[in-house]
Amino acid sequence: MKTDTIAAISTAMNNAGISIVRMSGADAVSIADRLYHSPGNNKKLKDQNSHTVHYGYIYDGEQMIDEVIVLVMKAPNSYTCEDVVEIDCHGGVIVTKKILNLLIKNGARPAEPGEFTKRAFLNGRIDLSQAEAVIDIINAKNDMALKSSVSQLKGNVMEKIKEIRGNIIRDVAFIEAALDDPEHIEIDGFGEELLERVNDNERDILKLLASFDNGRILKEGIKTVIVGKPNAGKSSLLNTLLGEERAIVTEIEGTTRDTLEESIYLGDIMLNLVDTAGIRNTGDFVESLGVEKAIKSARDADLIIYVVDGTRNLDENDREIISLIKDKKTIVLLNKIDAPSLISKKETEEAVKKPVIEISAKKALGLEKLEKEIKDMFFHGEITFNDEIYITNIRHKTALSEARDSLSQVRKSIEDNMPEDFYSIDLMDAYEALGRIIGESVGEDLVNTIFSEFCMGK
Template sequence: MLGKLTGFDDTIVAVATAPGLGAIAVMRLSGDKAFDITNQLFPAKNLLLQASHTLHFGSIVADSHIIDEVVVSLYKGPRSYTGEDVIEISCHGSPYIQQQIIDATTRLGARLAKPGEFTQRAFLNGKLDLTQAESVADLIASNSAASHQTAMQQMRGGFSKELHTLRDQLITFSALIELELDFSQEDVEFADRTRLYELVSSSTATIRHLIDSFRMGNVIKNGVNTAIVGKPNAGKSTLLNTLLNENRAIVSDIAGTTRDTIEEVLNIDGILFRLIDTAGIRESNDTIESIGVQKTMEKIKEAGVVVYLFDVNEISPAELQQQVDLFKADKINYLLVGNKTDIAGETAIRSKFVDFPEILLISAKNHGHIEELKQTLVNKVISGDINTEDTIITNARHHSALEEVLKSLYDVKGGMDNGLPGDLLALDIRRALHFLGEITGEVTNEDRLDYIFSKFCIGK
């Protein structure tokens, strides 16, 4: 097994459940001595003689002292998560009991697992490829239906299958082209250039689609920083409270009430919007308020979407145009939202702002058109419906490697257009194969693996 070749030949142990009090906690062991170590602590029966994928009730006993009554789950390799012998001990959720069991296993030869080491062993033993292994961490961290479904799709191997198919086809052509080099004096072609050109063209379209999906994938995985900005008393805090359906921010008729940024998370159709209520933008002699305005400007630059909220009864079209010009100059992704429409009426407001048909009119106080605002926010950050059955790239490492694959495919295509010899085409194909292999883990090194799995939680 690959694990043996990389030094993972010992037995590791960790708490697999979240830290703290709970009804149940699970200790996980993996490695050649997992059964032997647990067997010494579990006198109820000889676990070495029991069948795989069975549960056994009894007590954990160390130094003639009963630690707890437990259920022991047996998974014999290679039919386990890591591909090794795995045992899970389900005990009561006392942190004291958990530590006593961990200490007992380490005294018998187990060592504490590093973050992500169980999944790393699953990868090294061929149970998962690297994209599937990384999706495990994404699944644990998922906090919406969309992020959950995207991680599940990748863990089931949807992304991997696309890459493996492309890689196998390129390997075939690469081998044929390199075979031609052995017969260079005979001037023969083993690789059909027409088929290779068609493959590169279709592959380029596939990779381009995957790269383009990263924008949506990043939104699904990390959410969108959404800054609510505008002049004092435009109703920013009222809008935040209305969107959250709770009184999160202090609302007052006194301009400048909000001095600092307030941040909350709102889930709309599976997308997490990190709403930031900011201090009103205006010049002020108040030192504290001035600091708040400065922070507002910083949040505008960091935001994925800026909701510019304005009082339709106070602002003029010329003043609004000045603000729009500033957003465009700074390449800000903005949304114009006119508030307090209950005062003047929507017909009169539309006439006033006839040159701004994109304005969304609301009444934050009366919940007017709030659902429309939510849908507009979703449309602002994604195009069309989210289909989590499609392959969506959520990992920056994958995105970077795919960019390199795309460059290599363009070079192959350009080389064929210019009639380059096979040895030069083979170099570009090998480069594409290298970066495809980096994504799936067929090309990697120990330092990179340690970095990737160090971001996992301990016990997974």
């Protein structure tokens, strides 16, 4: 069972200046040789050293397809630990696809999503957390997310997790050494001391967990739902943010019958915007479906933008919305400040008990305040990416949550005055969960720590 050779276009499919087609597997070099012509047509890639760059052309039979640079990286010193050939061509969707098709015609197979990374992982080139960060890179939708993935690759998360694990294993080792050799090692009263460290570790884990939201938001955007009673200016806001006529804006209430979704950048934050039908009691069946959907979207949202019509008094529809957004992250926009208003910012704040920003969706006034508010809300006032640690992966988050739960259990055991051996059960669970993030199992860690740190024995 030998792995076959895979190929894929590894740059975005658009009309960029340069595109890269990548190939990995035992036949990568020989397949490339069938297509590659050097300027004098006297060079074979298989005779070239690893990690060399070659200028030339890709030919389909007699027909020249593109002028290219070819990179040859031989096993095992490549990303996948297999022979890898990269063809840098002059972009253009058609040319790039043509080159990929040629590779496939000559024996390569189209790679599945993430298959290069999977091979790198299976060949022991990268660990699980790195592999997943790479996949995140591939999927990164904006600059921030890319930065976050890169910093994860650098091992920030790994270092932090290693540090926490180190703390945990030393405590377990002490407990276990004392249980193993109760006449040599005194453990009474250790609970109090341990409690402090458990709290510290838990705090660190919570920090990482909090950063998960940021991480996900960086990568996937903030799921934002715009709500408001009919004709409050929701669609106008959306259009202003999008800079185009996306939703139908009319003066007739209930125009937006469905929810619309669109991704936009507000500064460098990505918002996945959902415009909704105005929330009101309605007899119109189609519209009432829209209202129901709006309420559901609002429940799942990361952020709700509630648009209040400043030219009308708050009514029962507003009150319904206010109760809907009670426990959600919400920014309230007092819209239509360009027109004579009936309610003030202060009145609105009192009614909704949330921050209120005055805007005019139509005239694009106050949008920078909205951007700042979102940043404050989601990035805890910090938006420096290179020094911060982010968790971007749901698997990491799950493992971190498990570790946190285990540590809470330790705290509970200490507070309940349970015997020390119960602490180590949950501490080891936390240790194991954290290990999953960086791809390390428990193995002999505990026994080795016991022997190296504590003087045991007869």
